[in-house]
Amino acid sequence: MKQNKEAYDLFFQRQTILEEVGRSGQSYLRNAKVLVIGAGGLGCPVLHYITAAGVGQITICDHDRVEYTNLHRQVIYSPDDVGQHKAKIAASRLRAQNPHTKITSSTLKFDLDSDITCYDLVIDCSDNFRTKFIAHDLCFIHSKPLIQASIHKFEGQVQVYRFDRKREEAPCLRCLWPDMPDPSSVQNCNEAGVLGFVPGVVGSIQASEAIKLLLGLPTLDTGETLMILLKNFTTEKIAWNKSADCALCNYDNVSFDSSAYGDTSAEVRYSEVNQSNWSIISLVGPDARLPTAHMCSLDNINELASQFGKDSKILVVCRRGITSLNGVKILREAGYQECFSLAGGLENLSED
Ligand SMILES: [Zn+2]
Structure with a gap:
């Protein structure tokens, strides 16, 4: 016990000698x-x-x-x-x-x-x-x-x-x-x-x-x-x-x-997505892990989504999951309510 107290005092010795700390200040920190x-x-x-x-x-x-x-x-x-x-x-x-x-x-x-x-x-x-x-x-x-x-x-x-x-x-x-x-x-x-x-x-x-x-x-x-x-x-x-x-x-x-x-309901993890039932929109170009993805930019995302239908499940992906949230916002305003952003983006895909 004494050894512990000695070790404790020595550990903090350089700060307890400060006038602003002292033994009382150290006890405030410890408690x-x-x-x-x-x-x-x-x-x-x-x-x-x-x-x-x-x-x-x-x-x-x-x-x-x-x-x-x-x-x-x-x-x-x-x-x-x-x-x-x-x-x-x-x-x-x-x-x-x-x-x-x-x-x-x-x-x-x-x-x-x-x-x-x-x-x-x-x-x-x-x-x-x-x-x-x-x-x-x-x-x-x-x-x-x-x-x-x-x-x-x-x-x-x-x-x-x-x-x-x-x-x-x-x-x-x-x-x-x-x-x-x-x-x-x-x-x-x-x-x-x-x-x-x-x-x-x-x-x-x-x-x-x-x-x-x-x-x-x-x-x-x-x-x-x-x-x-x-x-x-x-x-x-x-x-x-x-x-x-x-x-x-x-x-x-x-x-x-x-x-x-x-609104965290705009995001989905990849483990919740079945590629065969979902239409996937990539805002960053092709990725071998998403072979069925359609490429587009935010400017023409509405045009691309129009081929899927308003009731389709749509996954929007980008590199880090930020731009895709904007894509989801655009599509939901246009009436695509089953539209989600890949949480964390493609960089996070291996985490699932
Ligand atoms: Zn206030």
Whole structure:
């Protein structure tokens, strides 16, 4: 036991000698329970640094598996991990990194029924609007502090929401965005491209805000966004106001049903598709795995679909499953209701 205490003290010695940490600060970190949503580009640096700092209990929630195209930026993983659950691999690496921290993992998708009530802090490292809005609204409803971030090419944004302290007076995300933006309106990393250091820097800032928050040190204010442009290294803080009309701020015990978080019914996994009964439209050209696919572009997708009939089952595919969502939107507006996008696109096809 003494040996464990000595090892613990030695592990954190260089940070506990800081005036801002000390033994009391270290005990705040040790007693904290933190949920990290997403173990991808942002999640990797967040997890490395909060684990190394001695946050006592960390839960990693991610339903995704490691892909080869993740490895240049998701630096916890190596080629041998491809195909494995990120949450499980990350948990095992972090346990080896710091034996003084308890790490648990969940491979369930973070969703409206996820339980966040036992956590002192939620760090959202997800890469999609649906998860971000669900995490935000759940943290608001349960008065939990939340640290969110997102990246686009060379840019990053970080927000800290002190819903544990400032829920009544400070603005929330829905004061700025009453409704969730259309997911197909913004490119994600798969579509836009990303250099690994961008989520590395932005995730490290999330970790820094998390550790400061747990230590009781000042953080970003609720209702302001830290913008970081790494291409020319400029930073800026942009504040927004509380909205008098905000559905979340104005009504106690408000809740949103699943439809408020975007339409996931437009996607289908390949395992649910029987090629002989489905008409397949490819927006990216021929692929040996889909020999019956018809090629077209978004501009002439209606023209092509007209030969299938409005009641046909139609699968629209593209490389990464983003453009195909736009194709589905066009076709559904034209009356093709049995039309679906291949989730994750052709790059994800081998995962099925
Ligand atoms: Zn609000």
